[in-house]
Amino acid sequence: MQSITGVSIADELPADGEPPVVGDGAGTGRLGDRLFGGAAVGSGLIVVALVTLIGVFLLSQALPALAKNEANFFTSTEWAVSGDHPRFGIARLLWVTVLSSLMALSIAVPLGVAVALFLTQYAPRWLARPAAATVDLLAAVPSIVFGLWGLRVLGPMTSGLQDFLRNNLGFIPIFSTTSVGSVTTVFLAGLVLSIMILPIVTALSREVFAQTPGTHKEGALALGATKWEMIRTAVLPFGKPGVISASMLGLGRALGETVAVMMLISSLPGGADWSWSLFGGGETFASKIALGAGEFDSPQKTGAYIAAGLVLFILTFVVNAIARVVIERRKAFTE
Amino acid sequence: MTTVTDAATLSDARPLDLSGKSGSRAAKNSIATVVMSLSFAIAVAPLAWILWTVAVKGGHLLLNASWWTNSQQGITARRVGGGATHAIQGTLLQGAVTAAISVPIGVLTAVYLVEYGRGKLARVVSFMVDILTGVPSIVAGLFIYSVFMTTFGMQRAAIFVCLALTLLMIPTIVRSTEEMLKLVPNELREASYALGVPKWKTIFSIVLPTAFSGIVTGILLGLARIMGETAPLLILGPYTKAIASDLFSGNMATLPTMINQDRDQALQPAVDRIWAASLTLIVLILILNLLGRFISSRSKV
Numbered sequence: 101m102q103s104i105t106g107v108s109i110a111d112e113l114p115a116d117g118e119p120p121v122v123g124d125g126a127g128t129g130r131l132g133d134r135l136f137g138g139a140a141v142g143s144g145l146i147v148v149a150l151v152t153l154i155g156v157f158l159l160s161q162a163l164p165a166l167a168k169n170e171a172n173f174f175t176s177t178e179w180a181v182s183g184d185h186p187r188f189g190i191a192r193l194l195w196v197t198v199l200s201s202l203m204a205l206s207i208a209v210p211l212g213v214a215v216a217l218f219l220t221q222y223a224p225r226w227l228a229r230p231a232a233a234t235v236d237l238l239a240a241v242p243s244i245v246f247g248l249w250g251l252r253v254l255g256p257m258t259s260g261l262q263d264f265l266r267n268n269l270g271f272i273p274i275f276s277t278t279s280v281g282s283v284t285t286v287f288l289a290g291l292v293l294s295i296m297i298l299p300i301v302t303a304l305s306r307e308v309f310a311q312t313p314g315t316h317k318e319g320a321l322a323l324g325a326t327k328w329e330m331i332r333t334a335v336l337p338f339g340k341p342g343v344i345s346a347s348m349l350g351l352g353r354a355l356g357e358t359v360a361v362m363m364l365i366s367s368l369p370g371g372a373d374w375s376w377s378l379f380g381g382g383e384t385f386a387s388k389i390a391l392g393a394g395e396f397d398s399p400q401k402t403g404a405y406i407a408a409g410l411v412l413f414i415l416t417f418v419v420n421a422i423a424r425v426v427i428e429r430r431k432a433f434t435e
Numbered sequence: 436m437t438t439v440t441d442a443a444t445l446s447d448a449r450p451l452d453l454s455g456k457s458g459s460r461a462a463k464n465s466i467a468t469v470v471m472s473l474s475f476a477i478a479v480a481p482l483a484w485i486l487w488t489v490a491v492k493g494g495h496l497l498l499n500a501s502w503w504t505n506s507q508q509g510i511t512a513r514r515v516g517g518g519a520t521h522a523i524q525g526t527l528l529q530g531a532v533t534a535a536i537s538v539p540i541g542v543l544t545a546v547y548l549v550e551y552g553r554g555k556l557a558r559v560v561s562f563m564v565d566i567l568t569g570v571p572s573i574v575a576g577l578f579i580y581s582v583f584m585t586t587f588g589m590q591r592a593a594i595f596v597c598l599a600l601t602l603l604m605i606p607t608i609v610r611s612t613e614e615m616l617k618l619v620p621n622e623l624r625e626a627s628y629a630l631g632v633p634k635w636k637t638i639f640s641i642v643l644p645t646a647f648s649g650i651v652t653g654i655l656l657g658l659a660r661i662m663g664e665t666a667p668l669l670i671l672g673p674y675t676k677a678i679a680s681d682l683f684s685g686n687m688a689t690l691p692t693m694i695n696q697d698r699d700q701a702l703q704p705a706v707d708r709i710w711a712a713s714l715t716l717i718v719l720i721l722i723l724n725l726l727g728r729f730i731s732s733r734s735k736v
Binding site: 130132133135136137139140141142143144145146147148150151153154157158161211212214215217218219221222223231233234235237238240241242243244245246247248249251253295298302326327328329331352355356357358359363386389390393396399402405406409412413416417419420424 | 460461463464466467468471472474475479481484485488489540543546548550551559560563564565568571573582584602605633634665670691695710716717724728
């Protein structure tokens, strides 16, 4: 499952000028070789072209709409994209996206790390493999089913918990009461998102914990450490970069999640009051775009949504890049 | 830090006890063990809960033959009956077309990265695959929309859904195929070269067949992932109640859009159907997943 780390063979190759690794120079220049080699290079170029096109198209559609926008794109909470005087901004989208994803992360990371530790350090051998496969199966449940389950089963059950937090911790801004009276709040979305990203966090953490050198563990145990102390002093420090990149990959997934979030957060009417609270409504970037799909009838309206999509694209890209850099640095240290 | 004299006086007063751990350390250790085991139980609970809910609420419809043979044409939310053929067929058809486009591109890109790619271009391609991995599915849908609908003014059709799903499927295929190709021992390649077999033929008849089962597993897992994908469908693939098989015009139903269509319904017949559609979708994806795992467990490399 190294694919999860995003590490590719191209990073393990010698630099230019050094001797090639495998089979290079084996190409004979025959027709078959040229055709097959050409097809392989062509596919690589298609991928490069696709990504470039995504960037170019999104930008070219977003810029005209942004130029006509009469509100500040980054600080406005309005979203009125039609007419001659469009006013739209992403402030609320950004806050709801970040808040729900961070809540998901704050539940999924400790839980995922504990599950990974259980699977690699505690579970008996006969249990470890099927147990790991079961957690992985969670990733196979489609997001719309998570949404449906969250809306119709889990949501009503959290109403007591939500009321409890609102009533007792309401003095903290993120727990304050808002105009949203139902259970479909950012809180519920964050809760369901945490279940959705749990398999991602667990899979990668499990992978790095399993790689802890046996000598480190035996050293700790030989010094009289209990199992927990061994984990704290040998396994966790070794796996820390892996856990960080696992969290980042999970965050990337949570930021871009669409359907479940769309079903689980109540939309707010235009001009609703700003709220920092977990118990508020609103839309994330992704759910705003999905909900607005019916509105894509003029280039200007579409452009506004595409501008939001572009911000989401950049956000996920940065988060994924951090994950990649962390895992690369760990590789440099352990080699 | 204890000094030497401190240690000496301590051991004078109380003989060093080497028999066991101190109470608090042992307690912490036991607490940790309990916490870890509990976390696992908490992590598995939602899976069991979701599967249970879906099976109990939607299972009875799947036992009905009409679920597999009829569409929803002429069925309103109030009426019991109808089936999901239209949606099942749409999901399978779109999955197959998506795979048909992404598999050649994905596998060849992986071949390029492992067997041919050196230097700058390989790094760029690998980096681009990484970016593609991180593209949120709604952005992929938005991109296809902005190209074909906004720029070229075409009508929404199933083929555009497939194109958006292709963007999501290519990176997963590239990464899994790459892993498998790297596992093929170099000796096999060298033996083939030593017999004078050209490089393309070596890759085609030695490397790819050796890694075949692993590649198929990757493809099946990728397919399972995109079949449950809903976000691009919301933008590009409107729902219809009738059976449709035209990829290039008209609407085509899929299981995710069938669920989405009635998600806010309160009428019992419609609610039963969305749970049944969810169960059908989960079963479809689980079959692909298990098939993938089964093939990989019998893999040669």
